[in-house]
Amino acid sequence: MTGPRPGSAQLVQQIKRIDWERALTNLSIVSRSPPRNARVAYTCSAVRTDSELGERLARTVSRSVAQINGVREYEYVSEDADGDVFALPLEHTDFLGLLDQLREGQDAPMVRDLEEIRGAWGYVIHGHHSGHDIWGFRHVRAGWSTKRDSNPLTTAFKGARLVLLADEPVFRLDAELDAIAFEDTLLVLDKSGFETGLNYRDGVMERGRECLAALAALGITDRDSAEAMAEAVGPNLRYLRKLAAIQQSGHVSLPFIQQLTRVSEEEGWGLEFPGGKLRFRRDQLDLIITVLGNNRLKSLLDGDTYDVPMKRKALRVAERPSTPTPASPRRRGRR
Numbered sequence: 447m448t449g450p451r452p453g454s455a456q457l458v459q460q461i462k463r464i465d466w467e468r469a470l471t472n473l474s475i476v477s478r479s480p481p482r483n484a485r486v487a488y489t490c491s492a493v494r495t496d497s498e499l500g501e502r503l504a505r506t507v508s509r510s511v512a513q514i515n516g517v518r519e520y521e522y523v524s525e526d527a528d529g530d531v532f533a534l535p536l537e538h539t540d541f542l543g544l545l546d547q548l549r550e551g552q553d554a555p556m557v558r559d560l561e562e563i564r565g566a567w568g569y570v571i572h573g574h575h576s577g578h579d580i581w582g583f584r585h586v587r588a589g590w591s592t593k594r595d596s597n598p599l600t601t602a603f604k605g606a607r608l609v610l611l612a613d614e615p616v617f618r619l620d621a622e623l624d625a626i627a628f629e630d631t632l633l634v635l636d637k638s639g640f641e642t643g644l645n646y647r648d649g650v651m652e653r654g655r656e657c658l659a660a661l662a663a664l665g666i667t668d669r670d671s672a673e674a675m676a677e678a679v680g681p682n683l684r685y686l687r688k689l690a691a692i693q694q695s696g697h698v699s700l701p702f703i704q705q706l707t708r709v710s711e712e713e714g715w716g717l718e719f720p721g722g723k724l725r726f727r728r729d730q731l732d733l734i735i736t737v738l739g740n741n742r743l744k745s746l747l748d749g750d751t752y753d754v755p756m757k758r759k760a761l762r763v764a765e766r767p768s769t770p771t772p773a774s775p776r777r778r779g780r781r
Contacts, residue, residue, distance in 0.1 A: 469573035478567035490547035585643025654686030657693035671726035
C-alpha cells in the first residue's frame with residue numbers, strides 16, 4: 447500500500463480553512479446515458495433554486511468537509527475509513543468530463559420541465575467562496591420520483607381543520623455527499639456511491655484484468671495458468687477488486703515468487719511452482735489471490751496463520767527495534 451497523493455493532506459487542510467457555509471451555490475442535475483463503446487455519457491443541467499435552498503446546499507458542503515479527518519490514497523479493498531477520505535487525481539475519474547459542463551454554472555442548459563428531472567442519476571452542488579470553487583457529487587440512490595406517495599396522507603392543520611396538502615412532486619436532496627472535487631483532486635467520502643455514480647467500478651474491474659495479464663507477462667505464471675485464472679475469475683467483482691489491489695501495490699515480482707515458493711513449501715500450503723512459475727488450480731483460486739495479495743500472515747504471538755481481508759502496515763523491516771541483549775549477571779568477587 448502506498449501513501450496518499452503528494453500534497454493531499456495540505457489540500458484537505460486548505461479546504462477545511464474555508465468557510466463553505468457562506469458559499470454561493472448552484473445545483474446541477476446529472477443524467478446518464480447507457481454506455482457506448484465502453485464510455486458513459488453524462489449530461490448536466492442547471493436548476494434554479496431559491497435563497498433558502500441555496501443556504502442549505504452550502505451547509506451540506508460545509509458539513510461534508512467538516513467530517514473529513516484524514517486522507518489516504520484510493521484503496522480498492524479497504525476497511526472502515528473512520529472519517530478518512532480517499533484521494534484520486536481528478537483526471538482518473540469520470541468527474542473530469544462533467545466539469546466543462548458544470549463550470550458554465552447558470553449559463554448551462556436549464557431544467558425547465560419536470561420530465562427532465564425524472565430518473566436523475568445524480569446531482570452536483572457547486573460552491574464558490576473567497577475565490578475558491580468546490581464541487582460536491584451525490585449519486586441518487588433509488589431514483590427520484592415525481593409522484594408523492596399517497597400513503598400515508600400528508601396533511602396540515604389550517605382553519606381549525608386538517609386539510610390534504612397539494613399532491614406535488616417531491617425530490618430528496620441528501621445531507622451527505624459521495625465525492626468532493628477541489629482543484630485537481632477528487633476526495634471520495636462514500637466509496638459505494640462514488641464507484642456506482644461515476645462509473646469507477648468499471649475501472650476497478652479493468653485494473654483487476656490488468657493484474658491477470660501482468661502475471662503472465664512478468665513470468666509469475668505461464669500463459670495457460672494465466673488464462674485459466676482469468677476464466678475462473680470472470681466478472682466476479684470481489685476477486686477483481688482484490689486483483690486490482692495487488693496491481694496497485696506493485697509488490698508481485700520474481701523475487702516475491704521465489705520467496706513465496708520457499709514459504710509455501712515450509713508451511714505446507716500446497717502451491718505448485720513447476721519451472722519456478724506459479725501453477726493455477728481452480729480449487730486454489732482463493733488461496734492464490736490471498737497469497738499474491740500478501741494477506742496470509744503469521745502471528746508473532748501465537749504462531750497461528752491468518753488470512754486477512756485487509757491489512758495496515760505497522761513497521762517496515764528496517765524500522766523494527768532491535769531486541770536488547772539481556773545483561774549477564776555480575777559475578778561477585780571475593781573480598
